[in-house]
Amino acid sequence: MALKLQQNGYTMKDNQLKKSSTVLNKRPLGEVKSSSHSSFKKPKIGDGSLPITGKQVSVKAEKEADDYDHVPISERLKKPISSGNKSLATKQKATKVVSSSFKKSSKNKKQVKKSMYSKSSKMLPSSGEGQKWTTLVHNGVIFPPPYKPHGVKMLYKGKPVDLTPEQEEVATMYAVMLDTDYMNKATFKENFMNDWRKILGKNHVIQKLEDCNFTPIYEWHQREKEKKKQMSSEEKKALREEKLKQEEKYMWVSLDGVKEKVGNFRVEPPGLFRGRGEHPKMGKLKKRIRPSDITINIGKNAPIPECPIAGESWKEIRHDNTVTWLAFWNDPINPKEFKYVFLAASSSLKGQSDKEKYEKARLLKDYIQGIRTAYTKDFTNKDITRRQIAVATYLIDKLALRAGNEKDDDEADTVGCCTLKVENVEPVPPNILKFDFLGKDSIRYQNEVEVELPVFRAIQQFRTGKQGGDDLFDKLDTSKLNAHLKELMPGLTAKVFRTYNASITLDDMLNRETKGGDLAEKVVVYQHANKEVAIICNHQRTVSKSHSAQMSRLNEKIDELKGMLDEFKTDLARAKKGKPPLKGADGKPKKNLNPEALERKIAQTTAKIEKMERDKETKEDLKTVALGTSKINYLDPRITVAWCKRHEVPIEKIFNKSLLAKFTWAMDVEPSYRF
DNA sequence: CAAGAGACTTGGAAGAATATTG
């Protein structure tokens, strides 16, 4: 089994989370990197651009393997495993496991020769508490290119204005957003103008936004976009490769000697802050980040990345192996907060904690009965805090609400469970609760649920004597709630319920609803379960601009097919009597078909209509539901993998390339796995 | 224990790439 997990050069022991209290220690490094596994670590490091010192890792760089990364999986499968290139062979193997449709897992278990690159000797199994890595080598971050002035003049009171490049840059940020909804937001415009004015200077010609006309710049930008689109695919490709070449060295790190992908190695470019919902800071200028804003975290013996901007230097270098970030800078919009550079989701570090997340959720399975019994009992506890904790936990469990931390006044006004306001929950006798609030990302949550009478009464009572804007749970916050949850189960927090409920729902539905049928039908079963979870978690998306047009086009097509069907039917009736078919709608005579042929046509058309009706229905059904978020964050991939194995569904039907990479750790699960 | 710093996961939208269709 272990051999199959090499993509990231690591394996994980099953059941790292046992029911003991030690379980929740962050990363049992010793276990993860036990020497028996580490000898199979993908030895690929360096690639020549990562300057790895002998001290860091005693492995030679292997260049060739990299190009291989860009070969599609299907292509890779065709190539024979080259025994001459170890890293290539290893990689291939890992890929094969991922992409094969579980024909026979033992086939993939061919022994890999013990690698000379084994690092078991330096994998100190006793790595300390909270330690995330031993060696870390990377090249820092890449900066967006400096601003290139275009010289297109905007108008002020109808007259062209000269702007310095700095002023023009900010004007262009605004002009480019002329066709967005932000133009209808007074806050956005005001914040923008305040920040732009600082750059224009006090006595600039431009004083009022209302007198500005950005359309020349907007139109210039549209033309540029069009130009880019019209570029021949050959030079598009050349451009892409050029970019890739530049970024190549920033894309990878060597973590404990293993080559891993970086997530966001590009420093965020300057722009206007696009806050969601009614964010008080929307439109503010997000200033350019310079090297002197950036703190780098890197292994002690690794060379300090060269600062990519000549004459400038990093703010600080740290060697903190208790964290996973490679770099951070302060968010220019909210300087109290940080922007981190982390490894990609496909990295072992992320995979490791992802697995731990699901193991914790599975642990909740064993406690959930007791927890539910306990909070049900507490619905009527005479201690109001206990009562509020009970009801809040109930809502988090039953409705998959988020915890609801306190928010500052300079953020959008959204709520979660603990921050629900009286006006967000309306009790409708006898026992219905009507929820209506803005949650994360200002996504609206609207739901009417029937609840147990004690819950209903408790909510009524929490509301009495309060204003609409007052906290429903006035005795509660997330830290109190989580502190309580931790007493019920080690490591339990509010968000675990979301993971648990999402995954258990998937597992349950897949196992109840898979009834055989063909591949397509099974995929539909999966999508149906996926949709159910997305609804529970309130994962929404805005309906696409062209949705209604698409729907009416579908309707037209269906009508057209129905017309054809009618024609076939009359023709059939006539053919049975030996008469020729009527002329078609276009007036042209039709081929004289025999009744059997017409019967077939009718059957075909009927099937086509039915399929289109179904497609139409699912399309309408899913127009506001986002399936991706739950797939990425809430559904234990092992449920999916095991189900695919049991029902001979190729995993690629469910997971795309990135998900396959993200979930390598889940690929060798037993077909019998249940959440 | 309240507030704040810090680090990490989760989220929808926009843009890019790819597949489908007319």
Added chain:
DNA sequence: CAATATTCTTCCAAGTCTCTTG
């Protein structure tokens, strides 16, 4: 094969939760 629809990827905002400090 161009236009359109779908899917994937990137972007970065917005959450959760822990730990430290006073």
